[in-house]
Amino acid sequence: MIRTISPNRASFGRCSACTVRSFSICGALDQSDLVEFERIARHVHLAPNEALFTAGQLAQSVHNVAAGVARLYKLLPDGRRQVVGFALPGDFLGMAPSDRYSFSADAVDSVTLCRFSREAFTHFIAQRPHFLIRINEFAARELMLAQEQMLLLGRRTAEEKVASFLVGWRKRLAHIGDERQTIALPMSRQDIADYLGLTIETVSRTLTRFEREKMLIIVAGGVRLLDPGRAAAMAAA
DSSP states (O other): OOEEEOOOGGGTTHHHHOTTGGGSGGGGOOHHHHHHHHHTEEEEEEOTTOEEEOTTSBOOEEEEEEESOEEEEEEOTTSOEEEEEEEOTTOEEOOOSSSBOSSEEEESSOEEEEEEEHHHHHHHHHTOHHHHHHHHHHHHHHHHHHHHHHHHTSSOOHHHHHHHHHHHHHHHHHHTTOOOSEEEOOSOHHHHHHHHTOOHHHHHHHHHHHHHTTSEEEETTEEEESOHHHHHHHHTO
16 A cells, blocks of 8 residues: 655755755756755655556656655556556656556655645746756656567567666766665566566576676666676677
8 A cells, every 4th residue: 555644844844855856857957946845745655566657547746756666557458567666765756748647657665755746746837947947857867678578578688688788787876875786676587588578597597607607696676787798798789
């Protein structure tokens, strides 16, 4: 069950202390804007696999991810699932071009978000043109990620797809300050397969092959790259 926390006097200042603000949309706001931004926010907590919104649902809210990883996907007419992306802390979700969401989103692990009603958010933007520039930057980044996934789903071998996913995911984690040697993979092998257009068996075999060839080590909760140069070369192929 989604838990929503309304702002109160004691909770104000949460935005100023937010650890992901510098790489979120709200990084463009000054202190006075943050006070108003926090006033219209609702803090939402999702349990693993809990739905945030579904494709076709009225897009009444937008969301900023504060913690955890969200899975973005579409269901194909034949019932198959295509994962279209994974949202990390700092990512912004829900600005649908129409009045309904075009994809579904749920939690991979425990997720915390800031939720804004679409009406209040639109009104907030209208009064702050500099904030709209920030949102456009995020939209451009989303377009770049979508183009990269189209390339992934194209004429690439399974090995190139998996290597590209690992390298790209590592860069995204580094962007939010996670530069550990181990690449955290909270999503399942099935999630990765549905993102890359592969079967779960192919993803598992490919990772095992990479480990056997000493390109990486499979560890609890992720992988550790031993030969990042080779992985980068495969990703660029």
